[in-house]
Amino acid sequence: MSARGRLAALGPFVTPSLALLVACGGAATKPIDARPAASSASPALAATPCSTAEGGGPGGVARVELLGHARVPAASYCGALRTRAGQPLDEAEIRRDVRELWASGFVDDVQVTKTPTPAGQVLTFVVRERPRIRALAVRGAEADDAPRVRGLLAQSGDLLDPVGLRAQIAEVRADYERRGHRKVDVDWKITPLAGGEVDVAIEIAPGPKALVSALRVEGVSKAREAELLALVDTGQGKFNAVGAIYREDRLERTLLELNAWYFDHGMIEAQVSLGAATLSPDGAQIALTIAVTEGPVYHLAEVKCRGDLAEGEPRCLELLGVRKGDVFSRAAMLRGIDRVRELQQKKGRGTVITPETTIDQAGHTVKLTLDVSR
Amino acid sequence: MRARPLIPALAALLASSSTGLAATTAPSASSAAPAPTAAAAATGVVIERVVAVVGREVILLTELRDRARPYFTRIAQSVAADKRAEAEREVVRALLEQMIEEQLTRAEADRLRLGVATSEIDAAVAALAQGQGVTPPQLYEAARKQGMSKEEYREELRRQLLDGKLGQQILRPRIKDYAALSDADRAAKMGEARGAWLRELRAKTYVEVRP
Numbered sequence: 151m152s153a154r155g156r157l158a159a160l161g162p163f164v165t166p167s168l169a170l171l172v173a174c175g176g177a178a179t180k181p182i183d184a185r186p187a188a189s190s191a192s193p194a195l196a197a198t199p200c201s202t203a204e205g206g207g208p209g210g211v212a213r214v215e216l217l218g219h220a221r222v223p224a225a226s227y228c229g230a231l232r233t234r235a236g237q238p239l240d241e242a243e244i245r246r247d248v249r250e251l252w253a254s255g256f257v258d259d260v261q262v263t264k265t266p267t268p269a270g271q272v273l274t275f276v277v278r279e280r281p282r283i284r285a286l287a288v289r290g291a292e293a294d295d296a297p298r299v300r301g302l303l304a305q306s307g308d309l310l311d312p313v314g315l316r317a318q319i320a321e322v323r324a325d326y327e328r329r330g331h332r333k334v335d336v337d338w339k340i341t342p343l344a345g346g347e348v349d350v351a352i353e354i355a356p357g358p359k360a361l362v363s364a365l366r367v368e369g370v371s372k373a374r375e376a377e378l379l380a381l382v383d384t385g386q387g388k389f390n391a392v393g394a395i396y397r398e399d400r401l402e403r404t405l406l407e408l409n410a411w412y413f414d415h416g417m418i419e420a421q422v423s424l425g426a427a428t429l430s431p432d433g434a435q436i437a438l439t440i441a442v443t444e445g446p447v448y449h450l451a452e453v454k455c456r457g458d459l460a461e462g463e464p465r466c467l468e469l470l471g472v473r474k475g476d477v478f479s480r481a482a483m484l485r486g487i488d489r490v491r492e493l494q495q496k497k498g499r500g501t502v503i504t505p506e507t508t509i510d511q512a513g514h515t516v517k518l519t520l521d522v523s524r
Numbered sequence: 525m526r527a528r529p530l531i532p533a534l535a536a537l538l539a540s541s542s543t544g545l546a547a548t549t550a551p552s553a554s555s556a557a558p559a560p561t562a563a564a565a566a567t568g569v570v571i572e573r574v575v576a577v578v579g580r581e582v583i584l585l586t587e588l589r590d591r592a593r594p595y596f597t598r599i600a601q602s603v604a605a606d607k608r609a610e611a612e613r614e615v616v617r618a619l620l621e622q623m624i625e626e627q628l629t630r631a632e633a634d635r636l637r638l639g640v641a642t643s644e645i646d647a648a649v650a651a652l653a654q655g656q657g658v659t660p661p662q663l664y665e666a667a668r669k670q671g672m673s674k675e676e677y678r679e680e681l682r683r684q685l686l687d688g689k690l691g692q693q694i695l696r697p698r699i700k701d702y703a704a705l706s707d708a709d710r711a712a713k714m715g716e717a718r719g720a721w722l723r724e725l726r727a728k729t730y731v732e733v734r735p
Contacts, residue, residue, distance in 0.1 A: 241571070241572075241586060244571065244572050245572060245584055245586055245587070248572050248573075248574070248582075248584060249582070249584075252582050259573075259574055259734075260572075260573070260574060261570055261572065261573035261574070262570070262571050262572040262573070263567065263568035263569060263570050263571065264568050264569050264571045265567055265568030265569070272568065273571075274568060312577075312730055313577075313579055313580050313730040316730045320728065419703065421697070421700065443700065443701070511703055
């Protein structure tokens with residue numbers, strides 16, 4: 151059961167599902183600055199005071215201190231905190247401070263502890279700084295590829311950023327895929343060292359380049375397959391053509407263009423997707439199938455203009471250029487809207503133009519009203 | 525002395541190895557770094573900490589605690605004393621998972637520039653109040669009695685509205701012949717599509733649960 155399902159099993163709160171509805175200045179702080187770097191990379195095990203006040207009372211904050219800093223000076227962390235001694239303990243401010251420290255990019259963990267004393271509460275911000283990358287090794291890349299791969303990755307001396315590293319690994323994989331490799335495997339290993347450092351090893355197994363062995367469109371009845379294939383972006387035969395490499399990113403763009411083509415030919419329910427990309431067992435060939443569900447052709451049942459019209463509805467309809475009975479075309483409608491907007495601008499009238507469409511799925515018709523306002 | 529948690533029950537639940545919240549398989553700085561000694565050196569009660577990392581964002585202990593509060597209230601009212609601990613553990617496990625999903629969803633909504641306007645939340649409150657034959661203040665009061673402040677209640681609505689928008693924009697186009705499906709089939713297909721979409725988001729996002 152999903153997380154939602156398990157929570158919902160507890161019974162309804164006053165917040166019901168909105169599915170139906172949907173269907174229808176505080177203290178000045180400083181950004182953390184890592185300069186000057188501390189000479190020691192060992193985390194501080196004794197707390198450094200950030201602020202101290204007397205007479206805070208049992209509920210107030212008597213002292214704010216920092217623990218665990220190593221490379222970044224304590225003053226930099228302390229300067230970023232809004233929580234100050236002498237104030238009442240404010241959970242929201244503490245939450246904001248923790249987020250601020252996290253957002254600095256220098257820390258991998260933050261926790262806050264509270265210790266009661268006769269003078270008031272002592273709040274300790276305990277940080278764990280990110281380790282620094284001592285060495286980053288790349289294995290498995292061809293000599294020609296190595297400089298490009300290295301350029302995509304963190305460098306020795308950088309702080310280890312797990313999120314960034316993951317994005318970099320994904321970019322390395324995508325880089326290989328853009329050059330036709332399938333079954334790209336990129337693995338990585340992080341080895342912790344003394345002194346807050348790590349070694350990072352990246353292992354790449356690019357796999358062979360796969361060439362397109364076939365490209366077909368399935369489900370076509372109203373359009374012609376050849377007409378659709380002509381719309382496939384092949385980069386002048388460099389990719390997504392028989393005998394060329396497969397570029398998934400470019401094919402995704404093509405799918406959007408094919409969808410737009412159907413929208414311009416009245417088939418507003420059409421769905422175009424990658425039906426299959428079948429790799430041969432040796433990974434050297436790939437057969438591509440584009441799957442199409444066309445649906446009915448919609449016609450315009452009514453076309454109207456309303457609102458702040460510069461020269462009345464007949465002129466608006468003339469400029470719009472689409473008429474009752476026409477096959478619906480999104481591109482034609484948008485071109486017409488541009489013409490109407492140009493006139494409206496010239497005449498100093500409303501230029502906020504909203505096309506409102508009412509779709510009759512049973513009759514396969516669309517009613518279009520152009521709403522013009524200032 | 526080692527740090528002690530402010531909310532023993534909640535922290536114990538989070539620390540439990542039976543939470544079922546597997547950490548990401550990706551290596552993390554925390555797993556790679558030598559054992560932290562500063563945290564061990566700290567004394568006092570832990571009042572705030574990171575319980576999960578989702579991409580560049582974190583989920584904090586107090587956020588999880590605030591979200592759990594109304595559920596704990598309900599459990600206290602409706603679950604036998606000897607079963608409460610297990611029920612609360614299940615709530616924390618499910619809530620943290622839900623909060624991770626929400627963060628993934630929010631990040632995707634930001635990427636797609638989808639948002640929820642205050643006026644949309646106002647309209648949702650008005651519609652819900654009308655549907656229950658009460659005024660918006662009375663609705664907020666009912667929420668308060670269930671452990672949710674007005675702000676938390678509105679935030680919950682915002683999440684649901686955003687979820688609905690994402691459903692319409694992302695999930696619905698993924699469902700073949702959506703228009704021809706019955707309401708029950710639509711709901712089932714939307715649920716499947718949502719699950720698949722969240723798995724995709726999770727696979728490409730750094731997610732780490734910190735017990």
